[in-house]
Amino acid sequence: MAEAGASMRLDRFLWFARLAKTRTLAQALACDGRLRIDGRAVDRSAAPVRIGNILTFAVHDRVRVLRIETLPVRRGPAPEAQACYQELTANVSQPSAID
Incomplete structure (x- = not known):
């Protein structure tokens, strides 16, 4: 669990939270x-x-709209990654990683 005021690089967050398939x-x-x-x-x-x-x-x-709930400490399994953010977009279907 990240402490208050902690930050993380955007690309690292996207990859750790499984919003992108690779860091690149x-x-x-x-x-x-x-x-x-x-x-x-x-x-x-x-x-x-x-x-x-x-x-x-x-x-x-x-368009996806997400609120960051916690900063991940690793690229873990999908359920762990999905707990890092809350989807704010209405009528959301199955989340997918960026190809």
């Missing part, structure tokens, strides 16, 4: 300028994320 894809998502943290566009993979941040990004023809 996580870096590409973070650098393409279409991902937002709390409404601010991000253009670098080293941008810090903290508990409570809202991530907004498009993947597979839909």
